Amino acid sequence: xxxxxxxxxxxxxxxxxxxxxxxxxxxxxxxxxxxxxxxxxxxxxxxxxxxxxxxxxxxxxxxxxxxxxxxxxxxxxxxxxxxxxxxxxxxxxxxxxxxxx
Numbered sequence: 001x002x003x004x005x006x007x008x009x010x011x012x013x014x015x016x017x018x019x020x021x022x023x024x025x026x027x028x029x030x031x032x033x034x035x036x037x038x039x040x041x042x043x044x045x046x047x048x049x050x051x052x053x054x055x056x057x058x059x060x061x062x063x064x065x066x067x068x069x070x071x072x073x074x075x076x077x078x079x080x081x082x083x084x085x086x087x088x089x090x091x092x093x094x095x096x097x098x099x100x101x
Contacts, residue, residue, distance in 0.1 A: 002039050002077050004098060006056040011045035014056040015096040017064050017077060024064040027090035028053040034072035035080065036098055042076055045100035055097025063090045 003023070007013025015031070016023040036048035065087050070080035 002042055004039075004043065004056075004100075007099070011040070011043060011101075012050075012056070012099040013097070015039065015098050019064075019078070022062065024062045025059045025090070026064045026068075026096045027059065027087060028094040028096050029090070030064065030067035030083075030087060031096045032068075032070075035068040035070045035077065036100075037072045038070045038074045038077050038080060039098060040100035043100065047101050048098060049101040050097070050099035052097050054093040054095050055099075057095060057097075058092035059090050059095040063087070 001018040003016050004013030005016055015026045017026055036051050040048050067083035068080050069082060074080050
């Protein structure tokens with residue numbers, strides 16, 4: 001599951017991903033426009049219009065540890081491939097902030 005929190009609508013906010021019953025922040029370094037397209041579609045929103053770090057608040061622990069590698073056509077962010085390398089740190093200002101149109 002994915003959700004956008006702290007935004008003015010369900011289609012904007014700081015991205016969080018749910019895995020093993022807990023929600024994790026996503027680091028901007030691990031997320032790009034194609035990943036954003038998948039999230040916006042998954043939430044039933046329009047295309048991504050703004051993708052900016054810390055737009056809707058800073059990273060909160062826990063932090064998602066893998067880079068998303070979406071092609072842009074997936075139905076669910078967790079269907080996307082991910083990097084093999086794990087991220088241990090993420091600057092607080094790098095939380096993915098996303099607005100879908």
